[in-house]
Amino acid sequence: MILADNRWRWALWIGIAMLLLALPFATEALLGRSWVRILAVALLFVMLALGLNIVVGFAGLLDLGYIAFFAVGAYSYALLASPQFGIHWPVLLLLPLGAALAALFGILLGAPTLRLRGDYLAIVTLGFGEIIRVFLNNLNRPVNITNGPQGITLIDPIRFGDFSLARTHEIAGITFSAVHNYYYVFLLFAVLTIIISLRLERSRIGRAWVAIREDELAASAMGINTRNLKLLAFAMGASFGGVAGGLFAAFQGFVSPESFHLIDSIMVLCMVVLGGMGNVAGVVLGAVLLTALPEALRYIGPLQQRWLGEVLIDPADLRMLLFGLALVLMMLLRPEGLWPARRRAPPAPREAAHGH
């Protein structure tokens, strides 16, 4: 019986894996290559949203400047793998470095805000996010570090030896273009962040985070060092953002402060909240939907043309209007998110637990 159960589970996972592997080709055939790119970006947002979910969803610390960690990761990659300084470090060094730097910034943000909660924490983190962006915007004088608003161009693509993801490859008769290559790399990283999130959630550390979220005072009275665990949440969450930032820089080949506005922080927060704060599956769903939805709403222009014979409402306006409407409806109909966090059944079955 257990064997059969396991077999079904394996069959399910293999099915999902095949689906995800075939997805970019199906998408390209049905919707065109631009949608493969959107898929890749969605995977980056999955990583970002899961990182923010550790801070907001698990530990309950409202962070409105999360995109700053994405920026730290992106710029650390961009500066160390571009003609800007003539440095071209390998990706396998830069991604861990980006994660570590972002984690450091996470602690820098976390340390002074330990006593703050709710709205007050939100304001400070918002300010922090803006400070990072303003710094990136202005660090071109007197010494040019970030190249200011122009941003950094000609960033190295991800490369393993002679195998560059930016080039088209033909493997076993299948053509993989750059965007396909990146999709698979991002998929790998997204799956890793999902696994890390799930395992953390069901661990001693994850329980301590949720305890802090539920009742910080009771958590500390039960022996949880709330200071250390909050800093750990900031650092872990930030490191996800740092890795995603590095991947983003390599994928785009270009970064500028324009990509790291407050609205981007809010967007990632929306993914977490809309999907279902604290629930990994919900957050993934939120990230994919909120990346795809604005893109899908671009078709409103052509559809108006076809059905009404002319474009009555500017698609860009309508897009934001519908997006706002969707958010309001969500808050009214499903305030806990599309796929809310449900506390699971006991992690270890009684018998098994007693057997050990």
Add this chain to the structure above:
Amino acid sequence: MDTEVLLEARGISKRFGGLAALSSVSFSVRRGEIFGLIGPNGAGKTTLFNMLTGLARPDGGEILLDGARIDGLKPHAIAARGIARTFQNIRLFGSMTALENVMVGRHLRSDGGVLGAVLRSRAAVAEEHAIAARAHELLDYCGLGQRAGDIARDLPYGDQRRLEIARALATEPKLLALDEPAAGMNATETAALRALLERILFSGITLLLIEHDMNLVMGLSHQVAVLDYGEKIAAGSPEQVQRDPRVIEAYLGGAFA
């Protein structure tokens, strides 16, 4: 040093603005006894508890556990030294299951980190099983074995109070401080609670008890201290305290005169 004494409070004072919540309160709790703390509402009992558990700092005085100063330590450090508590207004982790609440209590006595959890190391998995097994035991011990998978905030009131005790026991305390554990319980629940507290005492844990149920506190306690307007007005055995004219006047009045 008197090794009989587990907890000693010396001249504890606390002011909130112009109000003296506690003025130079001293008492000592002996190992293996139940120490009752009574007094009218607003007498400063919970304030005293908050200082014993690090949630508030005394303005003056010293608190010693096993002869070592603990006043001024952070709550988690005091919990590590061996004081666990429950709360008058129940403070469970509402969205977690009963089992998970108790598992949080094991945090202090386990040390799995991020790496072990992410890599699912053999040690981390074994520790997780041990935590769950111990939490199940404690739920059984407190009569909540059937409630393991229930969400804490959905539990009946009496179960929530007992769950707080199970969670506190998970930290392996030397001293368990209970802030009105029988509040809101009916007679049957109170009787079950009393049996549970006696079991806990027999297992070697010292109990500090704030309680308004006079039958319970007088029946269980070895020593009782009475607070009134932030001052200790009497202390001694339950019989002595019940005969004390100041206590009768201040507090027991109608019920025991």
